[in-house]
Amino acid sequence: MGVTRIVLLALTVSTLTALGASRVACADDSEAQMRAHAAQDEAERVARWQQLQQAVFGKRALADGAGVIQIEAPEHALDAALVPITLTMKSATPIKGLYLVIDNNPSPVAGHFTFGPRSDPRTLKLRVRVNQYTFIHAVAETADGKLFVARQFVKTSGGCSAPVGADNADALKDIGLMKLHLLGPFSAGKPLQAQLMIRHPNFNGMQMDQITRLFTPPRFIRTIDASYDGAPIFHLDSDISLSTDPVITFGFVPEKKGSMQLVVRDSDNAAFNHSFAVPAG
Amino acid sequence: MHALLSRRQTLLMGLAAGCLPAWACAAPRPPDPWATDEIAPGIHIRRGLDEDVTASNDDAIANIGFIIGREAVAVTDSGGSLNDGRRLRASIRQVTPLPIRYVLMSHVHPDHVFGAGAFRADQPVYVGHAGLPRALSLRWDYYRARTEAILGKDTVGAAVTPTMLVHDRAQIDLGGRVIDLTAHGIAHTDSDLSAFDRETGTLIAADLLFVRRVPSLDGSLKGWLKELQLLKKIAAKRAVPGHGPTSVDWPSGCRDLERYLQTLLRDTRAAIAQGRDIDAAVKTVGLSERTHWVLFDDYNGHNVIQAFKEVEWE
Numbered sequence: 001m002g003v004t005r006i007v008l009l010a011l012t013v014s015t016l017t018a019l020g021a022s023r024v025a026c027a028d029d030s031e032a033q034m035r036a037h038a039a040q041d042e043a044e045r046v047a048r049w050q051q052l053q054q055a056v057f058g059k060r061a062l063a064d065g066a067g068v069i070q071i072e073a074p075e076h077a078l079d080a081a082l083v084p085i086t087l088t089m090k091s092a093t094p095i096k097g098l099y100l101v102i103d104n105n106p107s108p109v110a111g112h113f114t115f116g117p118r119s120d121p122r123t124l125k126l127r128v129r130v131n132q133y134t135f136i137h138a139v140a141e142t143a144d145g146k147l148f149v150a151r152q153f154v155k156t157s158g159g160c161s162a163p164v165g166a167d168n169a170d171a172l173k174d175i176g177l178m179k180l181h182l183l184g185p186f187s188a189g190k191p192l193q194a195q196l197m198i199r200h201p202n203f204n205g206m207q208m209d210q211i212t213r214l215f216t217p218p219r220f221i222r223t224i225d226a227s228y229d230g231a232p233i234f235h236l237d238s239d240i241s242l243s244t245d246p247v248i249t250f251g252f253v254p255e256k257k258g259s260m261q262l263v264v265r266d267s268d269n270a271a272f273n274h275s276f277a278v279p280a281g
Numbered sequence: 282m283h284a285l286l287s288r289r290q291t292l293l294m295g296l297a298a299g300c301l302p303a304w305a306c307a308a309p310r311p312p313d314p315w316a317t318d319e320i321a322p323g324i325h326i327r328r329g330l331d332e333d334v335t336a337s338n339d340d341a342i343a344n345i346g347f348i349i350g351r352e353a354v355a356v357t358d359s360g361g362s363l364n365d366g367r368r369l370r371a372s373i374r375q376v377t378p379l380p381i382r383y384v385l386m387s388h389v390h391p392d393h394v395f396g397a398g399a400f401r402a403d404q405p406v407y408v409g410h411a412g413l414p415r416a417l418s419l420r421w422d423y424y425r426a427r428t429e430a431i432l433g434k435d436t437v438g439a440a441v442t443p444t445m446l447v448h449d450r451a452q453i454d455l456g457g458r459v460i461d462l463t464a465h466g467i468a469h470t471d472s473d474l475s476a477f478d479r480e481t482g483t484l485i486a487a488d489l490l491f492v493r494r495v496p497s498l499d500g501s502l503k504g505w506l507k508e509l510q511l512l513k514k515i516a517a518k519r520a521v522p523g524h525g526p527t528s529v530d531w532p533s534g535c536r537d538l539e540r541y542l543q544t545l546l547r548d549t550r551a552a553i554a555q556g557r558d559i560d561a562a563v564k565t566v567g568l569s570e571r572t573h574w575v576l577f578d579d580y581n582g583h584n585v586i587q588a589f590k591e592v593e594w595e
Binding site: 074078079082084086125127179181183197199245247249 | 556558559560563582583585586587590593594
């Protein structure tokens with residue numbers, strides 16, 4: 001993953017210069033910007049995806065994901081730094097992994113989920129940063145090694161370089177704090193949706209301080225491991241594209257009353273561990 | 282090729298100018314002064330447009346203006362571009378020759394601070410919230426790139442940083458006319474500064490007060506409601522909103538804003554209590570306010586996201 005990231009970064013240096021707008025005091029859809037974005041035509045976007053596909057999946061074939069994987073994102077994101085994504089998966093062959101690729105982000109692979117035995121991967125939600133108009137590709141991998149792809153176009157820009165709201169000291173105050181919400185009643189052996197909230201600034205190293213002319217050093221979540229009574233639910237390799245204070249909604253199957261363990265590791269090698277009783281005590 | 286052509290054109294124009302009558306050789310036309318309302322004796326406010334920045338509006342979308350004392354002038358926000366600021370300066374010079382000693386920078390947003398560079402030659406004291414230098418340092422280039430992509434190159438210019446910082450309260454004196462300054466806790470943004478003119482009982486609220494134009498939330502919803510309570514206690518006759526009419530009665534003029542913010546808070550809490558996601562909340566929260574505000578659809582959803590992020594951790 002580390003090697004892939006470097007390659008992809010090299011591919012996308014030019015995108016760093018394209019600063020756009022999030023909706024703070026100005027519109028982000030001015031005519032000038034619309035024209036600029038229209039200049040990157042469909043062919044260019046297709047070529048970019050081919051490049052990325054090659055970098056991430058090599059020569060492996062990607063089948064049309066219709067009926068297997070669906071991605072929902074707002075066509076016009078209201079806040080580039082927080083774009084909610086919903087992934088819906090359905091397959092006779094179990095799904096073992098999911099890649100989320102934001103084509104035009106500086107580091108396009110936003111996340112790679114590996115689902116464990118306690119997982120129910122049918123619905124997955126997360127929040128990401130989007131740096132400019134882009135396709136977002138979701139690729140599901142089934143247990144037999146097949147890949148299925150779905151995509152959605154998102155119009156927004158500036159999410160990666162948009163400054164974090166509060167100042168840095170404040171953003172680090174509660175780092176590692178977690179909350180877990182169970183989104184339905186507990187019933188032994190029945191799939192249940194859970195929402196995990198993590199306090200983490202996920203500094204992506206792209207917010208520049210004009211006084212020091214330095215970028216806020218990157219500090220972002222590298223991995224999240226969720227397990228139930230010791231059995232894996234999912235492992236996530238994540239990246240700078242996750243929003244500040246990430247929120248992830250996922251399904252799991254609690255065989256009996258027990259506890260969910262969460263381990264979050266970030267790029268400073270800090271590890272945050274939490275355990276939550278299921279059902280909530 | 283383009284560069285060559287334009288250079289030749291410039292050259293031709295220069296040659297031609299040499300033999301034209303003197304009136305044609307005059308310096309570039311001075312900026313058109315903005316029309317302003319004198320909302321109280323010595324306080325002149327230019328009404329901002331209820332629009333977002335476009336190629337044809339100079340980002341003149343905020344209420345900006347000036348206060349004239351007996352010895353000096355204070356600019357109460359400089360505008361959204363250098364040209365917006367230049368035109369404000371021309372308005373000042375229409376009514377007074379007094380030196381422009383202070384330029385207030387009410388908060389970090391571009392429509393309020395990008396005119397600051399138009400006053401450099403006046404060597405004013407640039408006044409801001411103690412948190413403003415940091416906020417500007419993080420955002421100036423980002424906002425500038427966005428704005429110049431729309432208005433054109435060099436319409437914003439290099440960063441202006443405040444030279445007088447207000448940590449809590451401070452005063453400036455325009456010669457027998459004292460203006461009280463208050464640095465607020467995180468509210469509309471994390472760098473909100475308000476001004477109060479004792480002589481006329483006028484509160485220059487900047488973007489702590491939106492009237493008719495939908496508020497934009499870029500700080501803290503609960504913080505804004507808290508600061509609004511404090512502002513309401515100020516015995517002002519009138520207030521100047523950052524957007525909307527140039528003057529409203531005080532405190533009744535903040536009724537709509539307060540209702541909007543409370544609705545946002547209440548609806549967001551309800552959405553979270555019902556287990557609704559942020560993307561679902563965006564479609565429902567605050568909709569009862571829709572008919573009360575200009576540009577509602579352009580900002581409410583973003584406000585809901587800000588509110589949701591804040592409230593979900595309660």
